[in-house]
Amino acid sequence: MKRLSAFNVTSLTLGFAFLYLPMILLVIYSFNESRLVTVWAGFSTKWYGELLRDEAFLDAAYVTLQVAVVSSTIATVLGTMAAYVLVNAGRFFGRTLFSGMIYAPLVMPEVITGLSLLLLFIGIGLDRGVLTIVLAHTTFSMCYVSVVVSSRLVSFDRSLEEAALDLGCNRLDAFRLVTLPIIAPAVISGWLLAFTLSLDDLVIASFVSGPSSTTLPIKIWSSVRLGVTPEINALSTLMIAIVTVGVITASLISKRGAARAQADAQAADRATG
Amino acid sequence: MRRFVLIAVPYAWLLALFLVPFLIVFKISLSDIALSIPPYTPTLKDGVAALIQGLDFENFWFLTTDDLYYKAYASSLKIALISTALTLLVGYPIAYGMARAPSEWRATLMMLVILPFWTSFLIRVYAWMGILSNEGLLNQLLIAMGLIDAPLTILNTNTAVYIGIVYTYLPFMILPIYATLERMDDSLIEAAEDLGCSRLSAFWLVTVPLSRSGIIAGSFLVFIPALGEFVIPSLLGGSGTLMIGKVLFEEFFNNRDWPVASAVAVILLLILIIPIVLFQRNQQKQAEAGA
Numbered sequence: 001m002k003r004l005s006a007f008n009v010t011s012l013t014l015g016f017a018f019l020y021l022p023m024i025l026l027v028i029y030s031f032n033e034s035r036l037v038t039v040w041a042g043f044s045t046k047w048y049g050e051l052l053r054d055e056a057f058l059d060a061a062y063v064t065l066q067v068a069v070v071s072s073t074i075a076t077v078l079g080t081m082a083a084y085v086l087v088n089a090g091r092f093f094g095r096t097l098f099s100g101m102i103y104a105p106l107v108m109p110e111v112i113t114g115l116s117l118l119l120l121f122i123g124i125g126l127d128r129g130v131l132t133i134v135l136a137h138t139t140f141s142m143c144y145v146s147v148v149v150s151s152r153l154v155s156f157d158r159s160l161e162e163a164a165l166d167l168g169c170n171r172l173d174a175f176r177l178v179t180l181p182i183i184a185p186a187v188i189s190g191w192l193l194a195f196t197l198s199l200d201d202l203v204i205a206s207f208v209s210g211p212s213s214t215t216l217p218i219k220i221w222s223s224v225r226l227g228v229t230p231e232i233n234a235l236s237t238l239m240i241a242i243v244t245v246g247v248i249t250a251s252l253i254s255k256r257g258a259a260r261a262q263a264d265a266q267a268a269d270r271a272t273g
Numbered sequence: 274m275r276r277f278v279l280i281a282v283p284y285a286w287l288l289a290l291f292l293v294p295f296l297i298v299f300k301i302s303l304s305d306i307a308l309s310i311p312p313y314t315p316t317l318k319d320g321v322a323a324l325i326q327g328l329d330f331e332n333f334w335f336l337t338t339d340d341l342y343y344k345a346y347a348s349s350l351k352i353a354l355i356s357t358a359l360t361l362l363v364g365y366p367i368a369y370g371m372a373r374a375p376s377e378w379r380a381t382l383m384m385l386v387i388l389p390f391w392t393s394f395l396i397r398v399y400a401w402m403g404i405l406s407n408e409g410l411l412n413q414l415l416i417a418m419g420l421i422d423a424p425l426t427i428l429n430t431n432t433a434v435y436i437g438i439v440y441t442y443l444p445f446m447i448l449p450i451y452a453t454l455e456r457m458d459d460s461l462i463e464a465a466e467d468l469g470c471s472r473l474s475a476f477w478l479v480t481v482p483l484s485r486s487g488i489i490a491g492s493f494l495v496f497i498p499a500l501g502e503f504v505i506p507s508l509l510g511g512s513g514t515l516m517i518g519k520v521l522f523e524e525f526f527n528n529r530d531w532p533v534a535s536a537v538a539v540i541l542l543l544i545l546i547i548p549i550v551l552f553q554r555n556q557q558k559q560a561e562a563g564a
Contacts, residue, residue, distance in 0.1 A: 109501020
């Protein structure tokens, strides 16, 4: 087994301290009794109570979740289709443009995406609200989904799908019964990625949201600009906790899935060997 | 027929909600302010001649008359370049350490790098406000250690912006570099050392060139979004921090000058086309090498 050199241990320790300390401090100070965020005045959970009584935050959280669930679901369908097209469809008219439009939103500055979508919505007379945020989020997150899914599709053995077609499946059934179960982990992580991107988006949402559709990041943004407050620390802590639990659960599930797949493969080996 | 539907649906979506909006931005950047109050005239309904007649480069000309814009582009470029270099400097040793770690640790280390990426970007920037302010934890610590007497002003300066960009974009740098380093064959280093290279020169002559594609991908992933960054300079930067994303946002929401905001966006896009195309090429090359 390789051993890490002192240099590697130091760089990993410092690196992870840099990544995690700011968030850990934020969590610690969310339990601070004092309104002054920088002075420690004893342990207290009162800011969580104040936060949960704040209707504006709860409304914003509800809008954000609604938008995230709907947009990441549509984005997953569209993104998977796009990935399938990119990997399997071969040549078609405007293929370069198509793949360009898949990759460009990944790196496009958010201010430009937000501005351009707002001008489109105003141009076609669509009122700003939940619908416009959903459309905007679906558009950029479908591109992330299709990148995640296409990396899985590239390594997928197409002969399996062809075998299903030879055995009498139609294309849709072959996709549903053979391809989809195999690429499912990538589709699920694509959905999760789209979901978090939607929860996280501030810039694009501030362009395309209306007065009745304030999302959580917009709400946080407007309070944070006035300075650091204990309520925001409490809210941040809750969001960090939810994400941590979610990511750890997801990785445990996928680990168990991998272990089961391996056990199945071994059992199959024994049975055939 | 099915193949057609499969291609047409995502294609149409992207055309309608990605490409067409850009064309609108481009068109409005050429309109006059009075004409550009919604609904914008001239529109297609008035015929192509009227559409073209009303357009001119006045807004772009306006951008050259006020040196605010020129300075904002230049300082965005500078901030994005410096912070990309800093991110590389911080991220490379971490990626290197991960790739050298025992293989049973790697999955965990990888998850530790990805986890902050799942956490809200806004919250990660916000976390630094409490650390960097004059009464903040960093100053308290430095004073307690006796290193400084009076608090340093870090929040609301460019230094805070650099810290913010390095912090939030670090996973984008670490992951592609780690991916290339992990694929590397260790026996190459051993061969170089057997042939008389020192550890350091083996690193420079073998490891760094082999991780080039990761370094390039990571740098683009940091540089491109950093150039148009809006949240970090607004929260951590000061009034002296000029970044084009912030200027565009203010031009649009505070001054309500949509044609000028659109012109600012068009020029930002023109600046970004070269790195975006280079990035896409690099990705394609990597995908081909991986397949």
